[in-house]
Amino acid sequence: MPSSGITAVDAAAKGMKLERYASGGALLLRRATSAKLVSASSHLLFRATVLATLALVFLFTLHYPSLLSRSFHLSAGAHPSSSSAAASHRSLLMSSSSSSASYGGAAWEKEIRRSARPSRDGGISVLVTGAAGFVGTHCSLALKARGDGVVGLDNFNTYYDPSLKRARQALLSARGVAVVDADINDSPLLEKLFDVAAFTHVLHLAAQAGVRYAMEAPQAYVASNVAGLVSVLEVAAKHADPQPAVVWASSSSVYGLNTDAPFSEEHRTDRPASLYAATKKAGEAIAHTYNHIYGLSITGLRFFTVYGPWGRPDMAYFFFARSIVAGEPVTLFRAADGSDARRDFTYIDDVVKGCLGALDTAGKSTGSRSGKKSGPAPLRVYNLGNTSPVPVTRMVAILEKLLGKKANKRIVTMPSNGDVPFTHANVSHATRDFGYRPTTSLEAGLRHFVDWFVQYYKLDVKIAKGGARSAADIKPAKKKKAAAAMSASS
Numbered sequence: 001m002p003s004s005g006i007t008a009v010d011a012a013a014k015g016m017k018l019e020r021y022a023s024g025g026a027l028l029l030r031r032a033t034s035a036k037l038v039s040a041s042s043h044l045l046f047r048a049t050v051l052a053t054l055a056l057v058f059l060f061t062l063h064y065p066s067l068l069s070r071s072f073h074l075s076a077g078a079h080p081s082s083s084s085a086a087a088s089h090r091s092l093l094m095s096s097s098s099s100s101a102s103y104g105g106a107a108w109e110k111e112i113r114r115s116a117r118p119s120r121d122g123g124i125s126v127l128v129t130g131a132a133g134f135v136g137t138h139c140s141l142a143l144k145a146r147g148d149g150v151v152g153l154d155n156f157n158t159y160y161d162p163s164l165k166r167a168r169q170a171l172l173s174a175r176g177v178a179v180v181d182a183d184i185n186d187s188p189l190l191e192k193l194f195d196v197a198a199f200t201h202v203l204h205l206a207a208q209a210g211v212r213y214a215m216e217a218p219q220a221y222v223a224s225n226v227a228g229l230v231s232v233l234e235v236a237a238k239h240a241d242p243q244p245a246v247v248w249a250s251s252s253s254v255y256g257l258n259t260d261a262p263f264s265e266e267h268r269t270d271r272p273a274s275l276y277a278a279t280k281k282a283g284e285a286i287a288h289t290y291n292h293i294y295g296l297s298i299t300g301l302r303f304f305t306v307y308g309p310w311g312r313p314d315m316a317y318f319f320f321a322r323s324i325v326a327g328e329p330v331t332l333f334r335a336a337d338g339s340d341a342r343r344d345f346t347y348i349d350d351v352v353k354g355c356l357g358a359l360d361t362a363g364k365s366t367g368s369r370s371g372k373k374s375g376p377a378p379l380r381v382y383n384l385g386n387t388s389p390v391p392v393t394r395m396v397a398i399l400e401k402l403l404g405k406k407a408n409k410r411i412v413t414m415p416s417n418g419d420v421p422f423t424h425a426n427v428s429h430a431t432r433d434f435g436y437r438p439t440t441s442l443e444a445g446l447r448h449f450v451d452w453f454v455q456y457y458k459l460d461v462k463i464a465k466g467g468a469r470s471a472a473d474i475k476p477a478k479k480k481k482a483a484a485a486m487s488a489s490s
């Protein structure tokens with residue numbers, strides 16, 4: 001038993017192999033040489049392919065820089081509408097899907113500078129994010145009308161009908177306000193905007209809105225209301241020179257489960273009832289940090305259920321009006337104790353006055369690009385409400401009266417979806433600091449809304465002057481067309 005472990009059979013086999021190797025040495029050498037040649041030529045081929053690809057990419061990006069830098073443009077364009085939460089989220093993270101134009105360039109910069117330039121002495125220059133949104137459009141128009149410079153930014157996402165946002169953009173464009181089509185998470189673009197125009201203020205209104213939708217698309221709220229806010233504050237704090245003052249949209253929803261009423265800025269806000277509210281509350285904490293470290297002047301405005309012409313189709317007053325006209329049911333929430341849900345509905349014109357008042361009294365930021373701040377900067381938060389909560393059933397009754405048609409009501413107990421039973425603002429701080437005084441009743445405000453609503457959707461509805469009218473006042477032949485037009489927008 002060979003201890004080496006090599007048997008005769010093994011040795012014979014090994015010998016044969018060695019022999020074969022010896023006799024085939026020349027062949028092996030030839031094979032090795034040709035293998036080396038193949039390997040060398042494939043390396044060459046590989047390198048050539050890589051070089052060619054790089055050259056192609058280089059040439060391609062020369063012609064289409066937007067693919068690297070993302071795309072932004074100032075003009076209106078068609079955007080696909082999608083109701084899926086995933087699509088909305090994607091569009092929140094990305095800049096415009098239209099890649100035909102790019103930012104930068106002499107013409108683009110000239111247009112930004114023109115739009116940012118105030119036309120009155122002492123006017124301010126404001127970058128308005130979410131400018132094609134409901135509050136953003138109204139504020140941009142008001143600023144421009146009084147002679148301030150305004151540049152808008154909006155990503156035109158599909159959370160609700162983008163054609164309504166495009167129509168608002170057209171309105172802005174007609175008044176000389178340029179709206180850049182881009183996302184607030186696009187830091188290079190924000191930096192570029194501050195390089196081109198010396199904005200004195202940022203009115204940051206871009207956000208993922210809607211209390212109940214947060215259960216469907218939670219990440220959209222984090223992307224826009226947390227990451228997006230940080231992106232805006234980073235550029236304002238570290239890139240802009242000098243730093244602007246920032247006024248931004250918080251929400252009445254931060255009061256969450258607070259039961260002390262009317263809601264005061266001194267009340268607890270550490271029990272948000274929805275992820276939406278939590279992201280707004282997080283925004284207030286983030287604002288504190290940027291004020292503390294970088295000396296940014298920051299004002300948070302807690303809006304209370306803002307409504308009016310050019311409003312948001314995802315809000316109850318808007319889709320209730322649509323359902324009433326279309327003869328579809330409206331679902332009304334009742335609190336667990338059996339009481340009607342109530343809201344401190346606040347008319348858009350009152351909110352605009354509050355936003356402008358906040359901008360005018362913001363006070364300067366005290367930091368600089370170098371990271372040093374010369375002293376403490378203002379950090380403020382205000383309620384902007386109407387101070388008179390109204391049951392949602394009353395809101396529906398007003399709409400019924402204006403539209404001359406009874407709603408098909410379904411009353412259900414409020415689902416556990418982040419909603420709160422009531423809101424009620426104490427606005428004494430805003431009154432004290434910038435004279436904020438809401439003056440529009442829900443009746444008057446909804447009348448303005450319905451006027452616009454009927455006109456915008458070309459509805460054949462005669463708006464009631466006085467008491468409720470019969471459903472016959474909506475001409476039956478046109479009813480179908482109206483319903484179709486409205487459902488296309490939701």
Ligand SMILES: O=C(O)[C@H]1O[C@H](OP(=O)(O)OP(=O)(O)OC[C@H]2O[C@@H](n3ccc(=O)[nH]c3=O)[C@H](O)[C@@H]2O)[C@H](O)[C@@H](O)[C@@H]1O
Pocket residue numbers: 209210211250251252253254303304305306314315316317331332333341342343392419420421
């Ligand atoms: O003020 C705020 O903080 C918030 O106001 C609104 O949120 P919300 O007040 O919930 O506004 P709607 O969704 O229009 O609801 C208004 C009322 O209608 C009720 N409602 C809503 C939907 C429905 O189908 N039925 C119904 O009775 C709600 O319970 C609520 O009382 C906005 O959607 C938020 O973006 C904003 O931040």
